[in-house]
Amino acid sequence: MLEQMIVGFVRGSHGVTGEFKVESTSGEYAHIEVLKEVTLRRGNALKVCKVEYAEAAGSTLYMKLEGINSPEEVRKYNGWEIVVPRECAAPLDEDEWYIEDLKQCSLIYYGENIDGLAEESAPAEKVGTVTDVLEGGGGYLLEVSLSENCNLLAEDIRFDVSGKPRVVLIPFRKEYLGKINVENQEIVLMHLWILE
Numbered sequence: 001m002l003e004q005m006i007v008g009f010v011r012g013s014h015g016v017t018g019e020f021k022v023e024s025t026s027g028e029y030a031h032i033e034v035l036k037e038v039t040l041r042r043g044n045a046l047k048v049c050k051v052e053y054a055e056a057a058g059s060t061l062y063m064k065l066e067g068i069n070s071p072e073e074v075r076k077y078n079g080w081e082i083v084v085p086r087e088c089a090a091p092l093d094e095d096e097w098y099i100e101d102l103k104q105c106s107l108i109y110y111g112e113n114i115d116g117l118a119e120e121s122a123p124a125e126k127v128g129t130v131t132d133v134l135e136g137g138g139g140y141l142l143e144v145s146l147s148e149n150c151n152l153l154a155e156d157i158r159f160d161v162s163g164k165p166r167v168v169l170i171p172f173r174k175e176y177l178g179k180i181n182v183e184n185q186e187i188v189l190m191h192l193w194i195l196e
Contacts, residue, residue: 005089005098007032008082010040013074014062020074022054022061022082025099026090029061032082038065039083047077099133101182106130107144107170109189125150127189133172140172142187146195157196168195 011021024032033054040047049065056062063082068074089098107128128144135141146158146166160166170176170189178188189195 003086004039004083005086005100006041006081007038007084007089008061010074010077010080010082012078013071016071017064018069018071018073019062019064020068020077022063024061024090028090029056031088031090032061032063035084035088040065040077040080041083042077042080047080097180097182102130102133102142102180102187104129104131105180105182105185105187107142107187107189109192127153127192127195128168130187131167134169136169136171138171141169142172142177144168144170144195153192153195170194 006025008022008024011023013020022029022032033056035051035054037048037050040049049067052064052066054061054063068077092098106126107130108124109127110124126147127150128146130142131145132143133140134143144167146153146168148158148165150158158166176190176194178190180187
């Protein structure tokens with residue numbers, strides 16, 4: 001599992017002293033308000049900064065970092081990720097996962113029982129790999145690259161017109177997904193038809 005987690009994004013300056021707005025990835029701000037140090041990241045570029053202060057005002061969080069002292073300096077970091085050690089990320093409730101932990105999980109399928117649901121007593125087959133988690137209109141979607149060697153899927157389903165493994169979107173809902181085990185990097189797919 002990843003040791004660094006994205007807790008938010010820089011979303012524009014506020015005032016003239018280098019303060020900026022923070023968009024939280026979890027929608028919560030309490031865990032960000034107590035941070036003493038953060039890393040700003042865009043791609044491979046990193047900037048480690050001490051937090052002078054972070055305070056919520058309504059549904060917005062304002063943060064001031066040491067060494068960023070003007071709106072012009074904030075603009076350089078607009079859109080950058082705010083990254084912290086895993087233990088500083090928002091605490092999880094039951095049946096919650098960090099998006100970063102879902103990425104690279106294998107999507108496995110056990111076959112179906114008479115009711116058309118996944119049957120975990122059957123042999124498992126990897127049908128794809130989660131490459132990203134996206135926000136959709138009705139909730140989150142798993143972006144899955146289909147496995148090239150999956151015997152359960154026809155070749156015209158597994159590959160796109162250029163011959164590359166096809167990418168599909170699966171709603172992140174219990175109707176389509178069974179057990180999620182991030183420690184073993186496995187997510188159970190309940191219905192094979194959703195990959196068509």
